[in-house]
Amino acid sequence: MGFIEFLERLGGKTLEVTEAPLRRIPEGKTIQERLRALKEIQKEIEEEKKQLSEIEKIAEEILEWRKEEVTQPFSERLAETMLRYFKGPIEFLAHFFSGLDVDLYRANILMSPLKYVAYMLGVSLFVGIFGVLLAYLLYQPLVISLSAGLLGFIGGLFYMRLYPRLVWRKRVVEVEKALPYVLRHIASLLSAGVGIAEAILSVAKADYGPISEEFELIIRDMRTGSSFEEAMTKFEEKMASENVSRVVKQVLRAVKFGGNLADVLYKLAEDFSFEYRMKLVEYVQKVNGVSFIYMFITIVMPTMFVIGILAASVMAKTLVLNITAMAVILLLAFPIMSFIIINMIKSAEPR
Incomplete structure (x- = not known):
């Protein structure tokens, strides 16, 4: 205006x-x-x-x-627009999403729960409208178009509620991957006579991904009055990871009782690297076993299916399965099974 x-x-x-x-x-x-x-x-x-x-x-x-x-990010503008016109319903809807503030904090999403609910609602409306338009363009009846829009709205709302948890889990995976390198980085600085706070600051300025961001938050907490123990405990609670918890406990124990922190960190880095190598060996063995099943489902089974249908049709002197059903099985059923196996292989990959 x-x-x-x-x-x-x-x-x-x-x-x-x-x-x-x-x-x-x-x-x-x-x-x-x-x-x-x-x-x-x-x-x-x-x-x-x-x-x-x-x-x-x-x-x-x-x-x-x-x-x-x-x-200003699009998410902020969309959330503010939704709050401007639908503030009452959004505030009512926000009461049903318990634990959203914790999920946003763990995912490092800098948005208030109320604003994020507004963003959720905006995205869900877009998905619902897209579902209606898509069904309409495919010449579907009005009832089916509206049902597609409703399913799109519910699916968008459900996904946006899970999105902070997905981001948090991804960040935890990235933090655990970088832990051995970060621990060696800190241990080398400690061996050179640098203090633990300066070593953490060095990691925060380096490019280790999410763990550098988390270490920057630790430094910020310490500058605002929190003790080193409080800042590290806060980091442990935020990550909710077994490996991170091990590191934090070992660091706090060494600082409290005066152990050689550099040696402790070197040892932890070696332990994590060894554990990762063992998981990698197990993963390779699993992949070798699953690869045979994958080849059987993607190559052998479709061929056997087509041959079986043709043989049965010749014996019965009629097509035992119509073309549409065969197309659905070959183009949808077998690819879906292949996708499920690939997803299982990917999910089993060591983190």
Whole structure:
């Protein structure tokens, strides 16, 4: 709205300037009259300069506003829009999502629970509308189109509620992957005489992914008055990971009782690396066993299925299975089974 008002005001000023008569110093009059006319022209020019400076100031304000709007994430803008028009229903709906604040905190999503519920609702509405349009474009009846929209809305709401947990689990996986390298990094700095806080700050400035972000939060907590033990315990509770818990307990024990923290961290890094190698060996053995099943389902079973249908049709002198059913089985059933096996192999991959 501000941008449109600015264009209207700018257009009005432009019309005023273009419609203004051309100023000329009167000819054939006395010098006093000509000087008086010249002063009036100067006053008009100064007034126009003031108006132009006001227009430039408005333009700068609009540009700054547009910059802030562009830099603001789409999720924030969508949530604010939904809150502006549906604040009451969103506040009512937020009461049913218990534990959302904890999930957002663990996922490091910097959004209040109420605003995230508004974002959830906005995304779900988009998915529902897309479902209705897609079913309509496929020439489906109105009832089926509305049902598709309703399913899309419910599915979008369900997915957006699980999204913070998915992000948190992904962050935990990334943190656990980087732990051996981070522990060696800290241990090498401690061996060189650097303090534990400075070592954590060094990791925070390095590029280790989510664990660098978490270490930066630890440093921020310590700067705001939290003790080292409180900041590390907070990090442990946020991650809720067995490996992270082992590291935090060992670090706090070494700091409290005066052990050699560098050696402890080196030992932990070696333990994690050894555990990962063992998991990798087990994973390779599982993949070797599952690969045979995968090849059987993707290559042998479809071939045997087609041969069996053809043989039965020849013996019965009629097609025992219509073309549509065969197409559904070959194009949907077998690929779905293959996808399930691939997903099982991927989920078993060591983290």
